[in-house]
Amino acid sequence: MKYLLSSLILLIVSFFSCSPKQEKVEKVEMEIDFPMGKLIDLTYEFSEETVYWVTSKEFELEEVAKGQTEKGxxxxAYNFSGAEHGGTHIDAPIHFAENGQSVDEIPLENLMGKAIKIDVSEKASQNPDYQVxxxxxxxxxxxxDQIPDGSxxxxxxxxxxxxxxxxxxxxxxxxxxxxVKDLHFPGLAPDAAKWLVEERNIHAIGIDTPSIDYGQSQxxxxxxxxxxxxxxxxxNVANLEKLPAKDFHIIALPMKIKGGSGGPLRIVAIVE
Structure with missing residues (x-):
């Protein structure tokens, strides 16, 4: 049972890689050992309360049908609409890099694996414009110890x-x-981001605010x-206070929008 989740993920990836309907998709060889543990949902639900960027289209749910049919x-059924970037979501590299990966091009290994949490809540409580x-x-x-490779x-x-x-x-x-001028919330400082890119090997980064840049960024x-x-x-990652500083894994799977700059994200932690 220990590696049941790992085997399941590998099976799903292999199935869709070999499906006759996916002829242009190369087989993905990936095996990540996910220990069984406590599952923690880090995702906000999408509703009329969902927080979006102040210039973005908000979430709408339109009822198409609901009730008993004539056949008993x-x-x-519903239609939904909204911007890519709202609620718990992913920013794909193409969002701010002309030649970056779109959301459907991000490798799965960048979206799941070992993770760490860095808590700066005490500092941010004193300064809403705090930058990590x-x-x-x-x-x-x-x-x-040093941030592990691939974190x-x-x-x-x-x-x-x-x-x-x-x-x-x-x-x-x-x-x-x-x-926009009135936005105030913490983010990651650009020089710290540059340090992570140049000095460490990370696969992704997340934050419990509307943006990885702080609110007053220009x-x-x-x-x-x-x-x-x-x-x-x-x-807009939820429930980070429930996570330890290390020894957990993340599965973060976004809506696979072809060519998209981002999309809604379901993110789950597995705490050992």
């Missing part, structure tokens, strides 16, 4: 406890271009640094 069975620094990253390493890093700022209160979480409950230097190196970012 119950039936329900290289010092914070090195301080974590001083306590826990997924999750940044806990404590802002998850404010979700979905837009005034508390975003800094404003207004929408439109004029609201040039989105952190997005650019990460995504130029084909490192995707997970945003």
């Amino acid at each position: 069975y119950f039936y329900s 620094s290289q010092f914070d990253l090195e301080f974590w390493e001083a306590e826990h 997924i890093i999750l940044l806990q700022t404590g802002f998850g406890k404010k979700y979905p209160d837009k005034m508390e979480y975003l800094g404003t409950d207004q929408r439109g271009p004029e609201a 040039n989105f230097g952190t997005h650019v640094a990460l995504m130029t190196a084909n490192i995707p970012a997970f945003e």
